[in-house]
Amino acid sequence: MEKEFKIAKPQGKLGILLPGLGAVGTTVISGVEAVRKKLSLPIGSLTQMGTIRLGKRTDKRTPKIKDFIELAQLDDIIFGGWDIFSDNVYEAAVNAGVLTKDHLEQVRPEIEKIKPMKAVFDRNYVKKLDGSNVKKYTNKFDAAKMLMDDIAKFKADNNLDRLVVVWCGSTEIFLKPDPVHDTIESFEKAMKENHPAIAPSMLYAYAAVKSGVAFANGAPNLTVDIPAIQQLAIQNNVPISGKDFKTGQTLMKTILAPGIKSRMLGLNGWFSTNILGNRDGEVLDDPESFKTKEESKLSVLEHILQPDLYPELYDKFYHKVRINYYPPHGDNKEGWDNIDIFGWLGYPMQIKINFLCRDSILAAPIVLDLALFSDLAQRSGMKGIQEWLSFYYKSPMVAKGLYPEHDLFIQLMKLKNTLRHMKGEDLITHLGLEYYD
Numbered sequence: 333m334e335k336e337f338k339i340a341k342p343q344g345k346l347g348i349l350l351p352g353l354g355a356v357g358t359t360v361i362s363g364v365e366a367v368r369k370k371l372s373l374p375i376g377s378l379t380q381m382g383t384i385r386l387g388k389r390t391d392k393r394t395p396k397i398k399d400f401i402e403l404a405q406l407d408d409i410i411f412g413g414w415d416i417f418s419d420n421v422y423e424a425a426v427n428a429g430v431l432t433k434d435h436l437e438q439v440r441p442e443i444e445k446i447k448p449m450k451a452v453f454d455r456n457y458v459k460k461l462d463g464s465n466v467k468k469y470t471n472k473f474d475a476a477k478m479l480m481d482d483i484a485k486f487k488a489d490n491n492l493d494r495l496v497v498v499w500c501g502s503t504e505i506f507l508k509p510d511p512v513h514d515t516i517e518s519f520e521k522a523m524k525e526n527h528p529a530i531a532p533s534m535l536y537a538y539a540a541v542k543s544g545v546a547f548a549n550g551a552p553n554l555t556v557d558i559p560a561i562q563q564l565a566i567q568n569n570v571p572i573s574g575k576d577f578k579t580g581q582t583l584m585k586t587i588l589a590p591g592i593k594s595r596m597l598g599l600n601g602w603f604s605t606n607i608l609g610n611r612d613g614e615v616l617d618d619p620e621s622f623k624t625k626e627e628s629k630l631s632v633l634e635h636i637l638q639p640d641l642y643p644e645l646y647d648k649f650y651h652k653v654r655i656n657y658y659p660p661h662g663d664n665k666e667g668w669d670n671i672d673i674f675g676w677l678g679y680p681m682q683i684k685i686n687f688l689c690r691d692s693i694l695a696a697p698i699v700l701d702l703a704l705f706s707d708l709a710q711r712s713g714m715k716g717i718q719e720w721l722s723f724y725y726k727s728p729m730v731a732k733g734l735y736p737e738h739d740l741f742i743q744l745m746k747l748k749n750t751l752r753h754m755k756g757e758d759l760i761t762h763l764g765l766e767y768y769d
């Protein structure tokens with residue numbers, strides 16, 4: 333196959349900037365440090381542990397992804413970020429309570445050096461939080477310019493070759509697309525006028541993309557899901573992706589639902605409930621932030637089950653998602669799913685899932701992979717929406733007019749085929765007839 337992409341080598345250092353150094357942010361930074369010190373394996377990370385089959389099954393070519401394609405090395409990563417609290421990463425990680433103190437002590441010297449830059453924050457968009465490590469600005473355009481200065485300074489101070497931004501900040505209130513999001517001009521005008529349709533996360537996204545830096549959106553916020561930022565990304569040759577890291581219950585949904593559908597089993601209802609007690613849970617206790625999360629979680633089943641194509645099986649199934657803030661559980665979220673399915677002659681059956689998960693443990697390797705793949709995309713000249721990264725998101729961004737692909741296994745095939753395509757390898761169709769000629 334003809335090689336389609338010229339991939340620039342990952343020379344020098346890669347900066348990974350995280351708006352939001354909370355549970356997820358500190359867990360990924362501490363974890364990468366532990367892996368660098370050979371204290372642990374990067375479990376859960378496809379870029380570090382995954383393999384990719386090349387050619388025929390009989391060829392026996394299955395390198396690790398990181399040996400196949402030019403990814404930045406973990407030793408070349410420098411982390412930084414912004415937060416509304418001034419705690420360094422060690423203090424914030426202790427506070428988040430995801431990793432044990434013993435674990436954190438082993439990487440303490442490295443992570444306590446990382447201090448958050450002052451955040452662009454507005455309580456109107458995250459009602460449950462208030463912090464003092466915030467910038468003062470006259471208007472939102474001004475705020476975005478300050479973030480661009482932060483990015484440039486971080487790059488110069490750390491002698492970086494390239495940068496990526498991954499949003500690990502809180503879930504903001506639900507915002508609908510607004511006409512001011514339609515063009516770069518209307519967006520910039522609205523920033524100068526402090527328009528309410530422009531949330532802080534959009535200012536980070538604008539600042540990154542304007543600075544030529546890739547942006548990945550880990551929250552369900554609208555952020556880069558608007559035409560203005562998408563146009564800017566194309567204009568500035570910047571890859572963008574989103575939204576909302578696919579962990580926990582939604583991960584399970586996108587594993588299970590494709591299986592139910594592939595066997596043509598019907599669905600009457602899927603009731604999902606969660607209890608969690610971390611700061612994310614507290615933020616989601618606000619109905620307006622919850623609405624943003626709910627929208628992101630609900631669309632998954634509709635898209636996987638395609639009731640329009642299979643009305644006899646999936647028309648009018650009842651789908652409910654609940655999240656309850658329950659402090660004693662901390663970051664250890666507990667999810668329950670009650671799934672009412674039906675089979676041959678309509679006989680009902682039930683599936684119950686009780687997932688005792690650790691949200692940030694599932695999210696951390698996603699942040700690492702998204703940063704490394706976004707950097708790869710940028711070095712390969714890929715710009716705008718990166719649909720091949722859908723694998724990592726609850727609510728994947730796609731080109732206008734397309735429906736998102738939610739099935740985890742299709743997403744993985746899409747991701748690996750994109751890597752094969754980039755390297756000029758044959759795509760794998762799983763046809764397999766050639767073995768029986």
Ligand SMILES: NC(=O)c1ccc[n+]([C@@H]2O[C@H](COP(=O)([O-])OP(=O)(O)OC[C@H]3O[C@@H](n4cnc5c(N)ncnc54)[C@H](O)[C@@H]3O)[C@@H](O)[C@H]2O)c1
Pocket residue numbers: 351352353354355356357414415416417428451452453454458461463499500501502503504532533550551552576577578579580610611612615690691692694695
């Ligand atoms: N943990 C998961 O599995 C998971 C999965 C999917 C999505 N997410 C999303 O990732 C985000 C982070 O989750 P978390 O568990 O780390 O939450 P968290 O509350 O522990 O951390 C978020 C941090 O962002 C900071 N913040 C808020 N607004 C900011 C701003 N404007 N600028 C800079 N910092 C800001 C907060 O102060 C906080 O420290 C949330 O939006 C969450 O919904 C998490």
